[in-house]
Amino acid sequence: MQTAQPFRSVLVTGSNRGLGLELLRQLAQAEPPPRYLFAGCRDPESPRAQDLGNLAKRFSNIEVLKLDVDDFGSIQECADQIEKILENDGLNLLINNAGVNYGGALNEVTPEIMMNSYRTNAVGPMMVTKAFLPALLRAARLNDKFKTTVINMSSIMASMEQFDSTSAAAYAYRISKAALNMVTKCLANELKPHGILCTSLHPGWVQTEMGGEKAPLTKEESVRGILKVLLTLSEKDNGSFLDWRGQRLPW
């Protein structure tokens, strides 16, 4: 039975630390919480997944699953596992959060850094969405229109119109996230007739391993904003680029 909680089933990729872990923590504490909270993590046995393991012990709706977005076999295995758990239910919310930032100015960047960034930040989210499409389509059929959502965690550093020449060069990061933004546009166009939304979201500059300690926002603040934005998304936001306050960003 559908409850007031619009997100009955959620998958967050890269959920063992940073924004992914905080998204799970706040979603688990939502009232009412999602019935299924799938925590994708590339190595659930590693010490880096300890905080996630502890969170999953506290909340019985959290299911930790191995999901390496660079490994297409791992993506499909995770999708098969989730299909078994969901049975006839759908997946309401997919947050493609996993990402890498290897930094790098022109004199530092290599073809390997470029290709690895593209694989994790653009190809991975696209292939994850493809693998979970049957579950997303089921959710869209079972729910009101445009309550099934794919969020691609992007960055203002990918914006061409709002290019900040004072911030890090980060060729691989900027270019791979710009590619991710086009993934958002293509998915938004293709999935709209099925009632599924797809949006790129910039979480702000946040204190995580990636954001560093000089960042002005805490994980808690950023994720509180993101979850508020998610609750208000509608058809008009399909294929758009928003920040954690819901403000529209230029491509």
Ligand SMILES: NC(=O)c1ccc[n+]([C@@H]2O[C@H](COP(=O)([O-])OP(=O)(O)OC[C@H]3O[C@@H](n4cnc5c(N)ncnc54)[C@H](OP(=O)(O)O)[C@@H]3O)[C@@H](O)[C@H]2O)c1
């Ligand atoms: N923090 C910021 O200021 C900021 C700003 C703009 C956008 N973002 C975006 O927000 C998202 C989350 O960032 P964050 O700050 O939380 O970063 P983070 O602290 O570096 O965490 C990144 C997460 O992604 C996971 N990951 C990396 N490669 C993966 C792969 N191949 N498969 C599965 N998981 C993988 C990491 O897992 P491991 O522990 O296994 O490495 C980790 O859980 C990213 O997409 C990032 O680009 C962040």
